[in-house]
Amino acid sequence: LRSLPIAALHDGKQFLIENYSLSLIPSVSLMDTNYRPLQDTKVLAMGASKFTSESPLPAVPVELETISQELWQGSKFINEEFTRNNLLNERKNYPYPIIHLATHAEFLPGLPSTSYIQLWGDDKIRLDQIRELGWSQPPVDLLVLSACKTAMGDKNAELGFAGLAVAAGVKSALASIWYVSDEGTLGLMTEFYTHLNNTKIKAEALRQAQLAMLRGEVVIAGGELRGSGTRGAVVLPSALGDVENNNLSHPYYWAGFTMIGSPW
Template sequence: EFLPGVASTSYIQLWGDEQIKLDQIREFGWNEPAVELLVLSACRTAFGDKNAELGFAGLAVAAGVKSALASIWYVSDEGTLGLMTEFYTHLNNAKIKAEALRQAQLAMLRGKVVITKGELRGSGTRRAVVLPSVLANIQYDNLSHPYYWAGFTLVGSPW
């Protein structure tokens, strides 16, 4: 949750009760050696204010991360699942991270990524991903609307 003003009030919620506060990001040593890609798939992780213009993503890049993938609005969990799975599939083949994101977003726009019958199906040759039983009844056979994929951006180096 990014809250304008004091950096210690903004945080990323991790598993359990653990949080990363906005003012702690520089302490992680992400530039020794440099982290190539930090994926912040939670809501509004590229949203900031005058003190942190690109929120968590911008501060991560300022702290030494080469590229950060983040969102600028509240995102759908189902759409994010589809986009991130598709992004990682394309990342294996793309030389440029920004191109992998573009390919994933195009696949979603074209309706090639769906959640149906307890499986996530993508555009590539990768087999369908079987979802856990708690997600088995989710049906998103149309994730083409920009709401599901357009909120993500790559900050920092596109390579």
């Protein structure tokens, strides 16, 4: 059941998220049940759009800029700046409650050292290195892994990177169980941070973002990403200028992202 997209469950009339906000809890004994509001906190947003051996992610610069400078407040590090040292040093210098990583990732069954989150160049964060990142001192309230298959796992690592991050002291992690669409992820992430400002519960912010996509309120047209609410359109990079997608409502675009750990 670890690979089941719970948000996509449907009773013939409605999706589950139309009635419930959802979170997967690997272990109640590991979960931090204390509520801490995230409003007026800062986000550390890091990622890469260019890679030596993987396909580019042209939406990542727009995603990081929009999240860290418009929808939230914080710091962004892109491409050459997306290094292990910067990730470690920035969190040491300031206790960011939210860490957002937008990049490629791969979960492979078997040895933890084979699964990774891609940094700039040839460097990778391996699955067995999560505990070395110091995300429990002080605890990261929300880790967002805007990457592929970061919530996928096997019997040796329940719920993949996200599950291990929660076990290592992160309160909540938002991650994906399949290969995600670049533009669909941009739509979901911008919606998520928009609703995170307005709701008190992380799982509810995810639900509202998924509902906005399900209802067709998030579309790509005319070189812009248009979402719900009044935040305005997001201008897409030229690499995505020809993308026209007036239907991001299919569960493929939104159901893979799952909240793991505390829903609060």
